[in-house]
Amino acid sequence: MGRGLILGIETSCDETAAAVVERGQRTLASVVASQIAIHARYGGVVPELASREHLRAIVPVVRAALDQAQIALGDLDAIAVTSGPGLAGALLVGITYAKALAFANSLPLIAVNHLEGHIHAVLLHERENASEAKAQDDSFASVTGTETPTHQNGEDADCSKASLALVVSGGHTHLYLARPTDGAWRYSLVGRTVDDAAGEAYDKVAKLLGLGYPGGPWIDTLAQFGDPQAVPFAFAQVKTKAHLVGKAPRTKAAQTAPIAPLDPRFLFSFSGIKTAVLRYVELHQMRGEAEARAARLFPGRGVETATPRPPQSKEEALALCPQATLDLIASFQHAVIGDLMKKTFAAAESLDAQRILVTGGVAANRELRARFRKEARRRRLRVSFPTLSLSTDNAAMIAAAAWPRLLAKDFAAAELTANPSLALQ
Ligand code: KG4
Numbered sequence: 001m002g003r004g005l006i007l008g009i010e011t012s013c014d015e016t017a018a019a020v021v022e023r024g025q026r027t028l029a030s031v032v033a034s035q036i037a038i039h040a041r042y043g044g045v046v047p048e049l050a051s052r053e054h055l056r057a058i059v060p061v062v063r064a065a066l067d068q069a070q071i072a073l074g075d076l077d078a079i080a081v082t083s084g085p086g087l088a089g090a091l092l093v094g095i096t097y098a099k100a101l102a103f104a105n106s107l108p109l110i111a112v113n114h115l116e117g118h119i120h121a122v123l124l125h126e127r128e129n130a131s132e133a134k135a136q137d138d139s140f141a142s143v144t145g146t147e148t149p150t151h152q153n154g155e156d157a158d159c160s161k162a163s164l165a166l167v168v169s170g171g172h173t174h175l176y177l178a179r180p181t182d183g184a185w186r187y188s189l190v191g192r193t194v195d196d197a198a199g200e201a202y203d204k205v206a207k208l209l210g211l212g213y214p215g216g217p218w219i220d221t222l223a224q225f226g227d228p229q230a231v232p233f234a235f236a237q238v239k240t241k242a243h244l245v246g247k248a249p250r251t252k253a254a255q256t257a258p259i260a261p262l263d264p265r266f267l268f269s270f271s272g273i274k275t276a277v278l279r280y281v282e283l284h285q286m287r288g289e290a291e292a293r294a295a296r297l298f299p300g301r302g303v304e305t306a307t308p309r310p311p312q313s314k315e316e317a318l319a320l321c322p323q324a325t326l327d328l329i330a331s332f333q334h335a336v337i338g339d340l341m342k343k344t345f346a347a348a349e350s351l352d353a354q355r356i357l358v359t360g361g362v363a364a365n366r367e368l369r370a371r372f373r374k375e376a377r378r379r380r381l382r383v384s385f386p387t388l389s390l391s392t393d394n395a396a397m398i399a400a401a402a403w404p405r406l407l408a409k410d411f412a413a414a415e416l417t418a419n420p421s422l423a424l425q
């Protein structure tokens, strides 16, 4: 093996991404071409447009990653690609291109589960911190001739104890118990949503309120200016529903694993709060105001316009939404995060996890990070997040997740194809 360089390719949803990561712990390049501007016009991801855009972007994005890393294809040790879960047509673009590149350059191909990628986004961030801290310590020691100070950041970055991972994104709200065994990571599903993913609820509520797409960053910024106690949303305990056993999935989030054998205390449901927001909007005659806002932000959906950005100050927020809407947004977010916290910490305690990893697009949320950190401190548990850019879809996490597989020579078969509902285990 050379330097342990892996090119990661990710095209599972609406970002075309390529990255080069060295030995699963140092990012040499990470390039993400977002399709947000294209899908924002429709208020959600349009699968056919996603595949078309991936086809357009894949070659320049991979080239940009290699350029940024200042390496040639011949320097690589392997190519890693997301094989699922995700949109079938979108996944296929990445897989087909990765296969061709691997074949043409006689490189091994590694298939990575997108969810495992999200979990490795946290581990990659920790390893980068740890090696940065070590580099600083080494230069400190060489200058002063003293003992290396210990750094809390990098301590037990790869601890052998079980971690509880909450993957919370536009397609998933899943809890996994993750533990490293013989260098590879093993996962067991302990909880999940029975209907919508949390990010999906953010996106649907934002759309309902006439805000931009994706909804998460809009609600994240606007919630700061509202009263989180104004509207008392409540989550009922999800019961294991006998009628769901063996049934076809009802939403995209429900596609990856069966619900039946899971502890009902760790099941999520986000479709109810979306309906509750809708009812509140109707009851308080907020519909017209939301439609007027959407028309202002997106003059004619389906038409190409600049993508508007969420407001940054209270003045800008109030120019966009009345206080009552800001209060509704803050209350929605407060309730969703409260529910994510309650079940995640309960699962960590019940399964005796030593720490919690929170990852996926929704893990970029400011209130979520602050409240998880506070609760973890109270319980003397450790909680880790990826950097903001590693929270949402990227290819560095795919290349990082592939590293233990390269060491184990766990390569993809020649007939590798997209698996839109690939489960993580
Ligand atoms: O991980 P990701 O980029 O793609 C999927 O695998 O789904 O996650 C995208 C999701 C979207 O639903 C988006 O609204 C949400 O993550 N999101 C956020 C924030 N940033 C992105 N949700 C809440 N707060 C944020 N700051």
Ligand code: ZN
Pocket: 114, 118, 169, 360, 361, 392, 393
């Ligand atoms: Zn994702």
